[in-house]
Amino acid sequence: MALHVVIMAGGKGERLWPLSTHNTPKQLLSFGLEKSLLRATVDRTAGLTDKEHVYVVTNTAIADKVHEQLPDLPRENILAEPIGRNTAPCIAYAAAMISLKDNNSVMAVFPSDHLVGDPEGFTRALRFALDALKTYPHLLITLGMVPDHPETGYGYIAPGEILFSDEGFKLYKVNTFHEKPGREKALEYMEEGCLWNAGMFLWRVDTILEEFRQHTPGMYDDLMALRASMKQGRDKIAAFYERVESVSIDYAVMEKTRNAATIPAEFGWNDIGSFDAIGKVLPPDGHANVVSGDVVLEESSGNVVFSSGKKIVVMDAKDLVVIEGEDAILVCPRDASQRISALVKKMVK
Amino acid sequence: MALHVVIMAGGKGERLWPLSTHNTPKQLLSFGLEKSLLRATVDRTAGLTDKEHVYVVTNTAIADKVHEQLPDLPRENILAEPIGRNTAPCIAYAAAMISLKDNNSVMAVFPSDHLVGDPEGFTRALRFALDALKTYPHLLITLGMVPDHPETGYGYIAPGEILFSDEGFKLYKVNTFHEKPGREKALEYMEEGCLWNAGMFLWRVDTILEEFRQHTPGMYDDLMALRASMKQGRDKIAAFYERVESVSIDYAVMEKTRNAATIPAEFGWNDIGSFDAIGKVLPPDGHANVVSGDVVLEESSGNVVFSSGKKIVVMDAKDLVVIEGEDAILVCPRDASQRISALVKKMVK
Numbered sequence: 001m002a003l004h005v006v007i008m009a010g011g012k013g014e015r016l017w018p019l020s021t022h023n024t025p026k027q028l029l030s031f032g033l034e035k036s037l038l039r040a041t042v043d044r045t046a047g048l049t050d051k052e053h054v055y056v057v058t059n060t061a062i063a064d065k066v067h068e069q070l071p072d073l074p075r076e077n078i079l080a081e082p083i084g085r086n087t088a089p090c091i092a093y094a095a096a097m098i099s100l101k102d103n104n105s106v107m108a109v110f111p112s113d114h115l116v117g118d119p120e121g122f123t124r125a126l127r128f129a130l131d132a133l134k135t136y137p138h139l140l141i142t143l144g145m146v147p148d149h150p151e152t153g154y155g156y157i158a159p160g161e162i163l164f165s166d167e168g169f170k171l172y173k174v175n176t177f178h179e180k181p182g183r184e185k186a187l188e189y190m191e192e193g194c195l196w197n198a199g200m201f202l203w204r205v206d207t208i209l210e211e212f213r214q215h216t217p218g219m220y221d222d223l224m225a226l227r228a229s230m231k232q233g234r235d236k237i238a239a240f241y242e243r244v245e246s247v248s249i250d251y252a253v254m255e256k257t258r259n260a261a262t263i264p265a266e267f268g269w270n271d272i273g274s275f276d277a278i279g280k281v282l283p284p285d286g287h288a289n290v291v292s293g294d295v296v297l298e299e300s301s302g303n304v305v306f307s308s309g310k311k312i313v314v315m316d317a318k319d320l321v322v323i324e325g326e327d328a329i330l331v332c333p334r335d336a337s338q339r340i341s342a343l344v345k346k347m348v349k
Numbered sequence: 350m351a352l353h354v355v356i357m358a359g360g361k362g363e364r365l366w367p368l369s370t371h372n373t374p375k376q377l378l379s380f381g382l383e384k385s386l387l388r389a390t391v392d393r394t395a396g397l398t399d400k401e402h403v404y405v406v407t408n409t410a411i412a413d414k415v416h417e418q419l420p421d422l423p424r425e426n427i428l429a430e431p432i433g434r435n436t437a438p439c440i441a442y443a444a445a446m447i448s449l450k451d452n453n454s455v456m457a458v459f460p461s462d463h464l465v466g467d468p469e470g471f472t473r474a475l476r477f478a479l480d481a482l483k484t485y486p487h488l489l490i491t492l493g494m495v496p497d498h499p500e501t502g503y504g505y506i507a508p509g510e511i512l513f514s515d516e517g518f519k520l521y522k523v524n525t526f527h528e529k530p531g532r533e534k535a536l537e538y539m540e541e542g543c544l545w546n547a548g549m550f551l552w553r554v555d556t557i558l559e560e561f562r563q564h565t566p567g568m569y570d571d572l573m574a575l576r577a578s579m580k581q582g583r584d585k586i587a588a589f590y591e592r593v594e595s596v597s598i599d600y601a602v603m604e605k606t607r608n609a610a611t612i613p614a615e616f617g618w619n620d621i622g623s624f625d626a627i628g629k630v631l632p633p634d635g636h637a638n639v640v641s642g643d644v645v646l647e648e649s650s651g652n653v654v655f656s657s658g659k660k661i662v663v664m665d666a667k668d669l670v671v672i673e674g675e676d677a678i679l680v681c682p683r684d685a686s687q688r689i690s691a692l693v694k695k696m697v698k
Binding site for chain 2: 018296298307310311312313314315316317320322324325327328329330331332333336339340343347
């Protein structure tokens with residue numbers, strides 16, 4: 001049974017503005033690492049499936065850039081959404097396309113803009129999930145990250161009864177999904193053994209289509225029309241996206257189904273959703289500064305500084321974010337860096 | 350008796366790097382004001398003398414830019430030093446040139462990169478000084494700024510006996526010059542009625558040449574050789590600057606002569622020697638931020654932010670300096686901004 005991998009690369013990268021922009025969002029950037037986040041995400045799947053079975057769903061504006069970064073993927077595997085409509089339509093679109101080729105297959109879904117510190121651990125978790133699906137073909141499996149701090153920026157997954165266990169991994173039914181909590185709730189969730197919702201999924205293609213039919217019947221009908229048009233070689237993708245509601249897979253399916261399951265996993269996952277997070281993930285200098293490009297630091301510690309061309313000099317500063325993008329420069333304290341995307345939205349208005 | 354004005358514009362502008370650079374130093378910049386500091390300095394002398402009697406001493410690298418900013422000055426009035434050698438050689442060079450034309454004249458010397466908030470007050474103080482020189486032709490008069498805070502960044506002048514008084518102004522003998530003090534000393538000087546040394550001078554040309562002869566005989570001999578060469582239309586300026594010692598007029602003459610006098614004056618003077626000083630002088634927004642260019646501030650107060658092209662976004666910041674120059678970006682707390690020039694010197698090494 002072939003594994004099809006769907007990588008969601010439609011993010012606009014507002015949280016890491018101005019390094020990341022609508023034209024060159026986060027997933028296309030490398031942040032001083034060897035590869036872009038997208039390239040690394042594709043490469044992480046190398047031990048699991050062939051390149052012909054890897055699909056990237058992105059937006060039309062950056063589809064060419066995505067193809068440039070992934071010349072080893074068939075061009076037709078890069079699916080361009082005419083409008084961003086959150087994760088449910090994106091996953092539905094990919095599922096419809098895959099079902100045309102191979103309805104009796106498994107589909108894994110990954111965000112394109114996360115970091116995985118231990119790719120082998122990632123592969124092991126995925127192998128276990130694939131194995132579990134053989135016994136439980138109706139399950140919608142989500143990888144749950146074991147928290148190491150009471151993060152308020154993620155949703156949490158509360159595991160229920162244990163279903164299956166092998167090679168150190170365990171498969172649980174999901175009891176419930178929790179929204180992003182406040183500080184106290186986050187501590188409580190962590191103590192209760194809840195997991196971070198990282199947006200990584202594994203399910204059979206026929207299963208997810210059936211779930212869409214049950215929980216989003218309107219979208220399902222449109223999806224079947226789209227699927228029929230694809231079968232006939234006619235492109236009705238624009239019509240589908242014009243009609244479809246913008247909704248997350250969590251809200252549309254995962255929180256409604258009785259078949260959600262989760263596998264607790266630890267493989268150095270980080271969604272690097274802010275410059276503060278980047279500062280915690282990338283290798284620091286001797287004064288806990290994380291820098292990239294032509295940067296001079298004088299009596300400064302704990303700063304995150306990225307130059308895109310100009311020399312950046314930071315003097316006497318502590319825990320600041322200083323980012324030079326192509327068109328803009330951002331300066332704020334690290335602990336304010338999660339609020340950038342709200343500010344970017346406000347400025348665009 | 351004609352007044353010749355000498356404007357010293359050889360400064361390298363390291364204190365306001367990276368806005369100010371060796372190629373475009375502070376005196377050529379406007380900092381969001383109507384005119385460059387140099388242009389404003391020239392214009393301030395309009396009520397005192399003709400443009401033909403205004404000389405600008407600068408360095409060869411920026412002489413053309415100086416001329417561009419001052420097209421109304423005769424080109425030959427822009428004197429280019431091949432090497433910067435501090436203020437004594439600069440003043441000596443100008444004095445030698447003026448003495449060739451008009452030895453029986455008065456010469457005023459001003460820095461080119463200071464701000465004067467009350468130009469009429471400046472003119473009145475100068476008129477009083479000119480008047481005083483008629484009675485006391487041997488004096489070397491320096492305008493002393495009445496301090497409004499115990500600044501540690503300036504030298505201080507201790508006035509002695511009063512010589513002359515008119516129209517609210519007073520002329521004092523100088524008792525002594527004090528080096529830049531520490532915080533406590535500065536308070537003491539201020540309470541004793543000392544004045545800030547602003548580097549603005551007025552004296553007869555024959556007087557200053559005689560003072561050079563007495564206190565810097567070696568330079569004086571070289572200066573007379575230079576003067577003789579200028580008289581013959583041959584340019585020996587390079588030879589003079591190669592031999593001459595780098596020394597300030599304060600150290601070479603003012604601190605040694607018995608003829609130093611001072612006039613306390615208040616005309617909104619500021620040497621804007623740091624971005625912190627700029628923040629105190631330029632008009633702030635409602636949150637005490639001083640900004641120039643494409644700048645967006647979010648929950649930020651007391652910052653000094655200059656954009657040279659890119660949009661600068663500052664969020665949740667207090668009392669920071671954020672400066673985008675042509676080639677570099679500086680970020681530091683306002684109270685560290687006086688240390689920039691030391692850092693620039695260190696980086697160039």
